[in-house]
Amino acid sequence: MLLRAESLARRFGGVHAVQDVSFELAPGMVHAIIGPNGAGKTTLLNLLTGIYLPSEGRVFLGERELTGLPPHRYAAAGIGRTFQNLQIFFNMSALENVMAGRWLHEQVGLASALLRLPRLERAERKCRAEALSLLELVGLARWADAASDAMPYGALKRLEIARALAAGPKMLLLDEPAAGLNPTETHEIDYLIRELARRGITIVLVEHNMKLVMGVSGHVIVLDEGRKLAEGDPRTVSANPRVIEAYLGEETP
Amino acid sequence: MSAQLVQFLLTGLTVGAIYALVALGFAIIYNASHVINFAQGEFVMIGGMATAAFVESGLPLLVAAPLAVGGATLVGIALEKLAVEPARGAPVVTLIIITIGASIFLRGLASLIWDKKIHSVPSFSGETPIRFGGATLLPQTLWVLGATVVTVALLWWFFNRTLTGKAILAVSHNRLAAQLMGISVRRVLLVSFGLSAALGALAGVLIAPISFTTWDVGVMLGLKGFAAAILGGMGSGPGAIVGGLALGLIESLGAGYLSSAYKDVFAFIIILAALIFLPDGLAGRRRATERV
């Protein structure tokens, strides 16, 4: 399923956070959106997940236009995401966070839920099992029953990924999954992304960490001051003089 | 203009001025601390009741009123120190319960220290009504309106021309940055609460000669002042004034032309409508979109 952005723009008062950005994201690959701070990466991500309404432009998933729908409809269409500033459900355990992520697949009737009918019990057991296997996938199996507010930052980053995966998305958008992580934790994230890609999940990575991006992605889009600066495979993009110039003065990886 | 309309407008402006003062108190505290002080109405009550008590015990009005306002200011500072500061960082619901608890506590205290009877306070300059445009005007009304105008002017001067006032504004815009600039947030909070209490008490002293005062007069006044603050846009000083006056006028006109039994309800109906159709109020602060 192709995710297509058509001339997307988003203005905040006088600030043009995103301007005239178009691209296509093919399924089955790892894509990356990079750019210096303030380039508009997270704004773009928010446009692709329905959190911001575009000032101009449209968003398509396959043949279906998603522009203007509320975020939960983007999620229902198959777009999952994680957040730059952790949005963990701190009022639930790790397992419950992931079980919550399965909401779109848990259509149990109100009566079954209220009366705790066998149908619900079965569904809950299945949900629990699936959530546990996702926790295993991201390497958090032993934190299953832990209160999420007792977990370290690196684990929480992976928990968000597990929760997003629980919804069974066609496309997973990761907003700076390696931000704030030490080299060991970053390596774990890198390994996880590769594993997910290997399983055929389409991933869109918004990242600063160049080593991570260049190592794992097949298609890179570079943003600068809200506009698309360059696009292509990692090698081409990293050799592009305009890209190098945009990053001049930045901390190189 | 018919005499009746003039009468309603005057009443509306008078009551509106009181709501405006109460709403300003809400706005100042909210700006400094992001707390909705549900005990604001009790400061109005203290202003009126303390004045009445002092006068009844023999003190001249000229002494009783400032003493009452001063006392209320101290109560406001105590409220901040004892109830709000210890709970800093608590979720919204908790803070709401604390200030509501404070208001109930203060009301109970008032019924113990004084009593539950209705008290009167002498008018500042006599009871002789003045004729104006066919309507009758109590001299006290002029005091209310005049004092409100003077107070608003003084507040403008305070916030724009004095260091303390500017410090309060700084804290309301960005607490961390203000602290980094050497502003004592604790002092700002104390001053804000004290100032709001004084404003409330002033309102209480001004209105008591017209509408009497009693131990639970603060409940409705506080709620309506809160409503006025929201109508004008929570946190906006000018909004609070406009909201208060608007509310007073709507209430007076509604009670006069529609139904006096439902006088108290007009304010809240307008608020509900405003919240549903104008979520940021008439002059509200647009909060920046949450960064995710």
Next chain:
Amino acid sequence: MASPDAAAPPSASSISGTSRRGLLALAAVVALLPLALPNNYTYEIAILVGLNAIVCVGLNLLIGYAGQISLGHAGFFGLGAYGSAILAARYGWPTPLSLAAAVAAVALLAWAIGRPILRLKGHALAMATLGMGIIVSVVIATEDRYTGGPDGMAVPPLGIAGATLAGERAWYWVVGGLLVATVWLAQNLIDSPRGRAWRALHGSEVAAGAIGVDPARHKLSAFVLSAALAAFAGALTAHYAGFITPAKASFLHSIELVTMVVFGGMASTMGAVLGAAVLTTLPQLLTVFKEYEMVMLGAVMMLTMIFMPQGLVPTLGRALAAARGKPR
């Protein structure tokens, strides 16, 4: 925060674990309490506790789980009470029918008014619910042709075809049974996908959207459910007491209800029940100090929120876990 190589992660009390124990404890208390109640007056208090607890369980679903706020829930309570009372007393409806109709009508009203106001957040939502509650209480007090005005009105007892529910003991068992049932249903709901959707909303509304939870729809369902429960308890209260006054729909009553929920512990059904129990019995014990009632209520509210901001049950839970030496 625990280090990455902590041996065994601290175990949060899983919802299923405590809630079943709590429910059994409640059932046991309801069943055995009559042995300790010496007279009708104490039965009356127990019944009032039960009725308040039913409202609080519902309100807790809204405040503690779905993360919203309502400072006007007494309005729903009052509407349920007066609705059933008026239909039964003035229009002669059989009371089970008037009760059901009142609850249904309140649920419909909550649905209608909830849709616009639940778009609001924080203090704006607080103000909207507060305003709604006050409008209801003023209307009830003013329309005395129907409601008997500030002095209230008499309410026929609950009954059908001549047989009425009367007497403290009968009411005790009915209310006790209904409370246990309500808690059971509430806990089932919380422990289901819908309950997790509510808690997700409370945890992070934007992340809830990202997993497909429609915030508007779920806030509304929590709001309507809690309103219906409040109306149900209100109607029962009216039929039990045989009398109803507008005070039951007042701002003060709304605040008392919220305090019970917050005091007992938000996001804890048993906490809501406990909060209702403590804050209903306390004023009864303090009737000797009738004049000091407001001062004490206010002081209790402030002190608990300052020193136990999570509420009684979670604070006790933490203390117990610490005493047992768990690194929580």
